[in-house]
Amino acid sequence: MSDPFVVVGADAAGLSAASKCRREAPDREVVVFEKGRWISYAYCGMPYFIEGLIERMSNLLSLSPSEVDERGIDLRRGHEVVGVDPDANTVTVETAAGDTLEQSYGDLLVATGGRASTGAFDVRGLDGAFTLHSMDAAAAIDAYIAEPEAYDPARADVSAVDRERVDRNASMPAPETAAIVGGGYVGIEMAEALVGRGLDVHLFHRSGHLLSDFGEAVGERVETELTEKGVTVRTDAPVDGLVGDDRIEGIAFDGADGVETLPVDFAVVGVGIQPNTELLNGTGVDLGAGGAIRTDEYGRTSLPDVYAAGDCATAIHAVTGEEAWMPLGLTANRAGRAVGATVAGDPSPVGEIASTAAVKAFDMEAGRVGLIDAAAAREAGFDPVRETVTAGSRSGYYPGAAPTDVTLVADRDTGRLIGGSIVGPDRAAIRIDTLATALEADMTVPEVERLDLAYAPPFSPVWDPILVAAKVLNGALDDD
Structure with a gap:
């Protein structure tokens, strides 16, 4: 087995590809590197966990490490791929213990996903300010908004959870007033979740209507629904910054009379995501729409034997016929599965995308x-x-x-x-x-x-x- 299929990233696209390859080519070695400890989780379910509709965090997991092992996949968590040498067909890997190793590949899939974009808002080091793009963030938010004496640590019932972060947030006084920056998917879903947890919720959106990509008719009815359910919605209200030294104290925004500050003790920034492409810096790989890795109809990049899929990769738009970037769950799973089939010897197109999406806002869909x-x-x-x-x-x-x-x-x-x-x-x-x-x-x-x-x-x-x-x-x- 001198031509292992190496996958970087153990979520939707990565494990779909690894699993499909193992099924189609059971004799081929498949190695999956994941820099963290979380694998195969339902990102879209996080707001509903925070709301309390989902009782345990483990309910959001699709595959456990033991189930991946049973499929014959060599899963290595705590292993970060820090470099790719496309001439030598090798990747450089750093382990959590600080060791460095080289891994050869016959085919390589980059499925590094995306990360939350905070724009000008740096939430790091500011207690009570969060982005929502990881299970650890969801667990920390759930702990932070609970009364310390009422928090149930069993809700975060997965060994991969950052327990220190969860415990720290659980010990803080529960917030009363929440600000959400951004009226997209995350903002709308979190507004419902936080109202469900009893918070006074204020939603800020820089443009004239919520869910900008859905059009005015959708934005207007969703805004009406949120308002009727108790959310204070501010459109045409760009946020200037987060106020606070150690803990969030307020949101500065452009109001009718200039810059205003709303006192809050909790904030979620949801202004978009950006693709994780840094792994291929210096390789000469082509980037496309949204700064994502440019791929062809089979998920191949401009580098030989290197594929990309999921939130870090482009796809072809079904309407325009041009490349586009649409970081959504089905796109990632479908593309990963196709790449897995292709590297196993069955060339399979990743499929076009049509920018199809859905969102729920209380009783409005x-x-x-x-x-x-x-x-x-x-x-x-x-x-x-x-x-x-x-x-x-x-x-x-x-x-x-x-x-x-x-x-x-x-x-x-x-x-x-x-x-x-x-x-x-x-x-x-x-x-x-x-x-x-x-x-x-x-x-x-x-x-x-x-x-x-x-x-x-x-x-x-x-x-x-x-x-x-x-x-x-x-x-x-x-x-x-």
């Missing part, structure tokens, strides 16, 4: 796909036409029917559907999958209007909201 922003659509070469309609989620006479807003975007010249969003309280988010399928199939708006979607009063009116929106948009295209 939202989904988005493709190109929604008109400027982005024009930049991609389209002439966008957009319509937003409100339609019932079920037959009007059936209990539970609720207004659902659907926004569809089409290209004026071809009639092709290029984007859409949905928001509403009654199973709105799952409807986005219909639009994602239509985009992947390059369907036109008339073709979407003619889809034979299921009808029964408990599930949908005769004219599903998507069909209503397609009918209205088709009319707008005809008028042009």
